[in-house]
Amino acid sequence: MQEQPQPTEQPRRSFLKYVLTGGLVAWAGSVLYPILAYLKPPIQPEVEVSSVKAGKLADIPKESGTIIKFGSKPVILVRSAKDELRAFDATCTHLDCTVQYNKDKGMLWCACHNGTYDLTGRNVGGPPPRPLEEYRVITQGEEVLISKKS
């Protein structure tokens, strides 16, 4: 008599255990999911910029680098000593600082960790792991335009 209920009791208990833990997990998930989802910032649709005006050629001095707003990203327009116009993504490939034109070295330079790039955007010194992305520069008469390379 005593042994009889054992086999039926056991599965019932483990069934209850599954239901309870399952319920608990589901409950925790339904609490956590909205919280985690809330913490993740929504993606703001950005206006796709395909090209921007960088100004008049006459206003850009030789041996200089100017930061141009390309949508929400900084782009650096370089006019070299040899009078070449080139534009690059100004965000350093190392840890995201903004690069500048260094006249003494005739190079692009990042002040954060002393990274350097030559005037073709190649990473030539310091910690940057990749070259800067190049943008296209078009001169229409006096006007200088920058656009994304596709």
Next chain:
Amino acid sequence: MKQKLSKLYSWIDERVELQDLVQFMGKKYVPIHSHSVWYYFGGVSLFLFIIQVITGIMLLLYYKGSEELAFESIQFIISKVQFGWLIRSIHSWAANLFVLAAMIHMFSVYFEKAYKKPREITWLTGMLMFFMALGFGFSGYLLPWNELAFFATKVGTDIAGVVPVIGEPILMFLRAGEDVTGATLSRFFGFHVAVFPGIFTVLLGIHLVLVQRQGMSEPEGFDPNVKEKTMPFFPNFLLRDLLLWLIVLNILAILAVFFPWELGKKADAFAPAPAGIKPEWYFMFMFQTLKFIPAKVLFIDGEILGILAFGFAGALWMFVPFWDRKSAQGEKNKLVNYLGIFAVIYIIILTTLGWFL
């Protein structure tokens, strides 16, 4: 007067049973020995934290945490509000002294091996509070929204983003988007004044109750039964603590008055990073290490290697009570000392290099 006080005391005592509390505090003894001076730094950290809470709340009354107004509101605090410059300067200086005091405290606990059983939880809460102190520093640094802070935050969050797999979501979470913007500022503001203080207070409560319950850790071979070798914590040691707090307050005041904290230039997302940019001194050794590691080591990116190494070192440090079985059994563990000495020397050398290079 005295009568009135004792009446007040017994009035409260009847209701909240102060007697227990006084007994609880009176039970603790502070061992007196040649390394006793290290016992003070926990208290000093606590004191500086209290100062941070008070000055922080004061700043909160005028500060505005938005991209357009943050810089201006601090300008307003330091130029228009009476003693605003002083409060801000104290908050910034105390933050640095807090990290310093906590660091000394952590290292002294480490070298004295005071983390060993039964104090593992005390050590863990302390470690978490220390990491949190760095988090306070990092999040608070951005709030003035100046140029240095802007790029420091870019670099700091980008470092988090380099971590394989989990890095990218963390980066998005920290920056509240792909770039450092006003949204990042709001987020950091929230961390700095609500999330961190809340968690920190809980940890601090556990930490202090444990310290009180377990008493001070004694160095090896110390005989607590000799009466001259101990001192009651309450009130004797506490009074010494308070005296030191007064000295720290004076140092703080001198620093804050004679070297007021600068505000710098307002952040501009379209300006190049300024030359001579440096992180706060307590991140300097890591920053400097990242400068030295080449872009690629074998096939791994330099930064990833550096970050993983620091993560590993941090974990090793945090879990020292669990791998240092020798000290727990009362044996000497030289390895722990060597690692600690190496860490101290490493930090000092790289910090100096970072400062002068």
